[in-house]
Amino acid sequence: MKRIIPLVIAILSVAFFVGLILKNEQHLKQSDSIYIRLAPVDPRSLIQGDYMALNYDLGFWGLPEQNNQTDIPLNDTVIKNKSSVIAYVALDAHRRVVKTSFDPRLLEMYPSTSHRIVLKNPDNRLDRLYPASNSFLFAEGLAECYEAAQYAEFKVDQQGNAILASLRGGDLNTLGCENHKKWWSGEKARS
Missing domain, CATH: 1.20.5 (Single alpha-helices involved in coiled-coils or other helix-helix interfaces)
Known part of the structure; x- marks a missing residue:
C-alpha cells in the first residue's frame, strides 16, 4: 500500500x-480576440532571461448617470481591497479596446462591440490594473524585435477571463520574432 x-x-x-x-x-x-494598446518597458532579468514588463492603455472613463447626466467618478475607491475586478471594454472595428469602464451599462451602449474582462488589481490603483499578465517572456536575443510591439492580443471568454496570446505591431500584424533568430543554436535566421 x-x-x-x-x-x-x-x-x-x-x-x-x-x-x-x-x-x-x-x-x-x-475565445474572442481583443487587442489592448501597450506602453511597454523592456528590462532584462539575469535570472529570468529576457522579458518585457507590460503596461496597458485601457482608456478608463465614467459613464453618465441616467438622471442627471454627470459622470460616475473614476477613483481608486471602486477597486479598493479587491484582488481582481470586472471591467467592461468597448472595441473598435478591429477589436482594439477604446474605452474601459466598471459600469456594465457599457455593454448596453455598445452591444455588438463590447466585452467583459477580469482585471488583476495588485496595488488598488487604476493605473496598475492589468488583464491576465503584466509581463511577457521571450527567448534571449529577441528584445529588439519585441520592442516594436504596440498591442497585446488577449483571448477572452464569456466570463471575462483573459489569456495573453501574443504581442502585435501597430497594424495588429504578427511580429514574427521567433523567425528572426534561431535561439537554440545562436544563429540568425536567413531571410
Missing part, C-alpha cells in the same frame, strides 16, 4: 496538469 500512494499522487498530479493545459488550449481556440 505504501508503494501505491506515491504512484497515485504522481498520476493525479499529471492528470491535473494535463487537464489544466487542455482547458487553456480550449480557451485559446474558442
